[in-house]
Amino acid sequence: MIIGTWLFTKMRGELVGTDAEGNRYFQDKRVVAGTRRKRWVMYNGVAEASRVPPEWHGWLHHMLADPPPAGGAPRKPWQKDHQPNLTGTDLAYRPPGHTLSTGEKPKPPYEAWRPG
Amino acid sequence: MPKVKIDGVELEVPAGITVLQACELAGLEIPRFCYHDRLSIAGNCRMCLVEVKPGPPKPQASCALPVADKQEIFTQTPTVQKARKGVMEFLLINHPLDCPICDQGGECDLQDQAMAYGFDRSRYHENKRAVPDKELGPLVKTSMNRCIHCTRCIRFATEVAGVEQLGATGRGESMEVTTYVEQALATELSGNLVDLCPVGALTSKPYAFEARSWELTKTESVDVLDALGSNIRIDTRGAQVMRVLPRLNDDVNEEWISDKTRHAIDGLRHQRLDRPYVRKGNKLVEATWDEAFGAIAAKLNGMEGSKIAAIAGDQCDAESMIALKDLLTALGSPNIDCRQDGAKLDGPRGSYIFNPGVRGIDQADAILLVGTNPRAESPVLNARIRKRYVHGNVAIASIGPAEDLTYPVVRLGAGPATLRDLVDGKLDFAQKLQGAKHPLIIVGMGALSREDGAAVLAMARELAEKLNAVREDWNGFAVLHTAAARVGGLDLGLVPGEGGRDVAGILEGCQKKEIEAVFLLAADEIDTTKLGKAFVIYQGHHGDAGAHRADVILPGAAYTEKPGIYVNTEGRVQVGRRAGYPPGDAREDWAILRALSERLGKTLPYDTLHQVRSRLVAVNKVFAAIDQQAPAAWGPFGKAGATTDVPFKSAVANFYMTCPISRASKIMADCMASRSHLMAAE
Numbered sequence: 134m135i136i137g138t139w140l141f142t143k144m145r146g147e148l149v150g151t152d153a154e155g156n157r158y159f160q161d162k163r164v165v166a167g168t169r170r171k172r173w174v175m176y177n178g179v180a181e182a183s184r185v186p187p188e189w190h191g192w193l194h195h196m197l198a199d200p201p202p203a204g205g206a207p208r209k210p211w212q213k214d215h216q217p218n219l220t221g222t223d224l225a226y227r228p229p230g231h232t233l234s235t236g237e238k239p240k241p242p243y244e245a246w247r248p249g
Numbered sequence: 250m251p252k253v254k255i256d257g258v259e260l261e262v263p264a265g266i267t268v269l270q271a272c273e274l275a276g277l278e279i280p281r282f283c284y285h286d287r288l289s290i291a292g293n294c295r296m297c298l299v300e301v302k303p304g305p306p307k308p309q310a311s312c313a314l315p316v317a318d319k320q321e322i323f324t325q326t327p328t329v330q331k332a333r334k335g336v337m338e339f340l341l342i343n344h345p346l347d348c349p350i351c352d353q354g355g356e357c358d359l360q361d362q363a364m365a366y367g368f369d370r371s372r373y374h375e376n377k378r379a380v381p382d383k384e385l386g387p388l389v390k391t392s393m394n395r396c397i398h399c400t401r402c403i404r405f406a407t408e409v410a411g412v413e414q415l416g417a418t419g420r421g422e423s424m425e426v427t428t429y430v431e432q433a434l435a436t437e438l439s440g441n442l443v444d445l446c447p448v449g450a451l452t453s454k455p456y457a458f459e460a461r462s463w464e465l466t467k468t469e470s471v472d473v474l475d476a477l478g479s480n481i482r483i484d485t486r487g488a489q490v491m492r493v494l495p496r497l498n499d500d501v502n503e504e505w506i507s508d509k510t511r512h513a514i515d516g517l518r519h520q521r522l523d524r525p526y527v528r529k530g531n532k533l534v535e536a537t538w539d540e541a542f543g544a545i546a547a548k549l550n551g552m553e554g555s556k557i558a559a560i561a562g563d564q565c566d567a568e569s570m571i572a573l574k575d576l577l578t579a580l581g582s583p584n585i586d587c588r589q590d591g592a593k594l595d596g597p598r599g600s601y602i603f604n605p606g607v608r609g610i611d612q613a614d615a616i617l618l619v620g621t622n623p624r625a626e627s628p629v630l631n632a633r634i635r636k637r638y639v640h641g642n643v644a645i646a647s648i649g650p651a652e653d654l655t656y657p658v659v660r661l662g663a664g665p666a667t668l669r670d671l672v673d674g675k676l677d678f679a680q681k682l683q684g685a686k687h688p689l690i691i692v693g694m695g696a697l698s699r700e701d702g703a704a705v706l707a708m709a710r711e712l713a714e715k716l717n718a719v720r721e722d723w724n725g726f727a728v729l730h731t732a733a734a735r736v737g738g739l740d741l742g743l744v745p746g747e748g749g750r751d752v753a754g755i756l757e758g759c760q761k762k763e764i765e766a767v768f769l770l771a772a773d774e775i776d777t778t779k780l781g782k783a784f785v786i787y788q789g790h791h792g793d794a795g796a797h798r799a800d801v802i803l804p805g806a807a808y809t810e811k812p813g814i815y816v817n818t819e820g821r822v823q824v825g826r827r828a829g830y831p832p833g834d835a836r837e838d839w840a841i842l843r844a845l846s847e848r849l850g851k852t853l854p855y856d857t858l859h860q861v862r863s864r865l866v867a868v869n870k871v872f873a874a875i876d877q878q879a880p881a882a883w884g885p886f887g888k889a890g891a892t893t894d895v896p897f898k899s900a901v902a903n904f905y906m907t908c909p910i911s912r913a914s915k916i917m918a919d920c921m922a923s924r925s926h927l928m929a930a931e
Contacts, residue, residue, distance in 0.1 A: 241523075241832065241833075242487065242488050242489045242518065243488075243517070243518045243519070243521045243523070244519045244521065245521050245522075245523045245524075245832070245833065246520045246522055246791065246792025246796065247792075248526060248532070248533035248792075248796075248797075249797075
């Protein structure tokens with residue numbers, strides 16, 4: 134957590150809500166006519182932008198006027214849980230054939246003769 | 250020579266050429282679809298319009314207009330541009346907009362030229378024309394909606410391939426290119442249709458949706474699947490050979506290649522030897538290089554030289570053959586042979602090459618085929634003979650198998666007796682040959698790889714000398730080989746030395762236990778059951794006949810996987826280049842032999858490819874002259890003697906399967922099935 138942002142949040146922030154991961158979302162206390170209110174997020178843990186779920190992402194970027202309702206936005210049965218970007222972690226995707234990937238190795242591009 | 254002015258630049262051009270060719274001489278590229286250098290002129294696509302003065306006040310199709318003296322040609326005027334744009338718009342009325350899913354995408358003439366002359370939107374609201382796809386066999390995929398009716402395929406099939414199966418029905422918008430009766434094309438050159446098609450109407454079936462042209466690495470190399478040594482371009486993606494395309498060489502293959510050359514490459518992905526094996530007990534067991542060499546050394550060390558023999562295969566590069574020969578010499582063995590089929594060839598160079606060269610066929614005015622079926626043995630060379638026939642004024646006769654060669658051939662007889670009659674001047678054709686200025690005698694392996702081969706060869710020489718076919722300005726004695734390595738092997742002297750045994754002698758020796766170790770360098774065309782109890786070392790790239798019998802297997806490289814020098818049937822030395830690496834533990838062949846020689850304590854005196862090639866030149870100077878062809882030294886050869894009555898057979902019974910690579914190819918098997926289906930229908 135950056136001290137400047139923490140101080141700014143203390144002085145000017147108004148808590149709007151919290152997502153399932155515990156990230157807290159704030160907006161500017163003051164309302165200035167003709168400008169839109171600043172919105173920001175205080176991460177619960179590592180500051181990693183991809184941890185913001187899509188419904189809060191929409192609000193944060195002023196695509197949605199209202200924050201998602203408490204308890205999360207209504208979900209369709211086919212929607213999957215939000216997953217942050219895993220690049221750089223142990224769980225990152227590795228193509229088959231990568232030295233660190235598990236599972237089946239790709240076959241060589243030729244079929245070898247074996248004595249019968 | 251007429252003088253013309255092209256876009257204001259004056260130029261003197263040869264008489265009798267077309268305006269389009271004159272523009273090309275001036276360095277200008279004229280857009281075209283139907284015009285092709287090696288086909289007759291159709292003049293139906295109208296893309297090559299130019300303005301010509303003096304002439305009618307409208308643009309002219311330059312491909313069909315002969316140049317005349319004092320002509321003024323304009324290729325860039327607004328009228329020309331507008332006319333070409335109009336033609337392009339008409340062509341695109343019915344051409345589908347499916348470039349993203351079209352295999353021709355990226356190498357399509359229409360796509361390229363639409364960039365220059367295309368209109369960026371359509372002014373037509375009607376539905377596009379729909380044409381049923383045609384079935385042209387296992388190699389050519391059709392998508393006839395894309396056809397722009399340039400008729401190149403029809404002209405190729407009729408003129409070059411000599412099969413009048415393709416044609417057009419209907420007129421105007423209803424025109425369709427079709428085979429009339431649905432059937433596969435009965436030609437060994439059908440792959441060239443795909444190259445000729447300027448759009449994606451005819452595409453390669455085995456290559457369909459495999460790769461895009463810009464993903465491929467292009468390597469210029471030489472083909473080894475027949476003895477012609479067609480110039481090819483190998484396109485690879487990663488380790489995989491994706492396709493083979495012809496490379497232009499007017500002296501060898503013009504711009505055609507046979508279906509085997511083009512499509513047998515899937516055989517390079519099957520049945521590959523990728524690790525050494527050593528026979529333990531009755532089983533071949535995987536081994537390391539060290540173990541394999543150890544097993545050979547244990548067997549050969551101390552063995553008498555005369556008990557060791559080596560046979561070189563049909564697709565070996567010259568480098569590996571010289572390494573084999575040097576190794577055998579070091580081991581003190583004279584038993585080496587490169588003529589698996591037992592051809593009786595070992596005289597002066599003039600006795601075993603195609604002396605007049607492929608270009609010589611164009612000059613010949615009487616052609617005699619002896620014991621050969623060029624259509625199966627080398628389809629591209631056969632197309633060259635057909636080209637000569639189409640040009641007119643040539644008499645062609647054959648002694649040997651009666652086959653449809655795509656041009657009329659007078660069949661004089663079947664066996665050596667007929668050749669004798671011809672030499673004695675008893676047949677009518679003898680007069681024709683006598684009267685010819687450039688008589689050409691093509692002798693095939695069918696006539697030479699038999700018991701009385703030497704006598705037949707002597708008769709052919711007698712005939713050539715009697716006809717005065719071998720003289721200062723013309724050598725009409727031509728041997729058509731079936732193996733890409735044969736001329737190279739003979740040039741390097743891979744024939745039995747003093748007291749040595751040839752292939753038949755080696756096999757006989759194996760059975761009599763006089764030969765105890767045999768080295769097979771990719772030699773699969775011999776009868777391996779006759780190897781008896783001998784210790785067999787097989788070095789090659791495919792698990793074929795030789796590998797099954799072997800006691801030690803050394804995995805080598807196929808022709809796309811090693812740099813190598815090959816000498817084609819004309820005696821032309823050509824350099825093949827490496828397009829990829831051999832699979833697994835396999836290595837380049839000469840390097841394997843070099844490493845083995847060290848283990849045997851007879852280290853060969855070369856460590857780099859350059860040194861091996863210097864050795865080649867030291868053995869035979871012809872290897873210094875790359876891509877050159879000339880008639881070679883003439884001298885006495887052959888052995889006059891009694892001949893049998895057995896008729897000549899073609900050395901290639903089945904065009905599609907002649908070598909380990911083509912035998913491992915599924916596509917070649919499909920072609921064979923389709924061809925036999927066709928034969929059965931007839």
